Amino acid sequence: MTKTPSRWPLLLLALPAAVATWSGWVGLGRMTGFGKVTPLPGIADSFVIDTAITLPIGVETYAAYALGAWFSSAAAISPSTRAFAKWSAIGSLALGMLGQVAYHLLEIAGQTKAPVLITTVVSCLPVLVLGMGAALGHMLARDLRTDPAGEPPAEITEDIKPLTEAAKPTRPARPRPPRRTAKARRTATPTPDVDDLMPVGWQIAAELDREGVPLTRERLKEAIKQTGQSISTDRAGALLARLKAEAPTGPDTTVGPLPAEAA
Known part of the structure; x- marks a missing residue:
């Protein structure tokens, strides 16, 4: 732990700084018209x-207050607030130095009354310090009520959440389309036309049946290719389904003996 x-x-x-600045400001104040009053x-x-x-009290206290805000490690202080504290602190310290210089110059010159310009500036200092102090205090309060991400505190968020939700337009829920099963997708695909292949298909099926070889799509596809015709896998599957569902219907289905390679 550090x-x-x-x-x-x-x-x-x-x-010692407070004693010196206090005597200087009080002396300059009396030279510029500040004095005893009955409030x-x-x-x-x-x-x-x-x-x-x-x-x-006003000038030097505000300088210390602004310096504290400038060098504060609080993450909630925004860059704009820190910049205002920085430049107002520098300005307050500069005014403090000028006030001390003016008092000592008037004192060694034996003056009891300050010139018009110095009197004008010094008389405006209380109002100026009040304005800067109030502005910096409001800016710090604003930043502390807002986190570094720019979002309001949780209690404020909870208060405005029902209002924002009520303001949102309600949209009717869209019905989700039914999911298509694998069987439905296969059904939706158009069945290839294999009417021209039915005769040779029956003949291939008969030859394989005599040889005791089961009829499959790959054997059917390879046998048809051996006859010099081309056929895709989908058409071979559709042809196989029809051969298993339909029986030969007439002598016109015979197309001659198959090549030896197909058999």
Whole structure:
């Protein structure tokens, strides 16, 4: 298990930085019009707040918050959210540095009031920080409610699943055609015409019967080829079936003696 680095050195680094930035922002805030105000007039007149503290709290806190989102290892944070956190963190740190530079330059110059340009920029910082902080918070909340594949959480999916299923049009089930058996496929094939081969077939059957040799399709096919006629396997099978089902019907079925090879 990998040991997590100690974080206590960050506290030592943050303390002097916080003191320096706090004094700089408070001093610059007073030079630009920030000061003591009574937020509850007529209710608590004795309650007074120095608005100069809003600058270090807002700017520096948001910079740390955006840095955390930028370098977070959470897979749910989208690339757009991470990019926004990155550039807004860099911008906040740059504003913080410019604010410190402006305060120290005005301080060594003996100025008690900041120029108009610096006052304009510093007065907009609280609103700018509020907008960036709210935007980053909403983006992180959106990403955490969505997984990395872009699908909503399981509880949301279960809620919308009945709605999507109800919206799907129902199609009537198509009847499946009956499966054709091997016998049906053989029946569907047209029977070859073997009327012209019946006479020679009867003669071959008679010769084989006298010799005591069983009549088969291959013997019938080979005997017919020996007579000089061609015949396919299908026609030989059809001829064999008819020879077994029909008997010779007249003297016209005799076509002469078979060749010796056929016999």
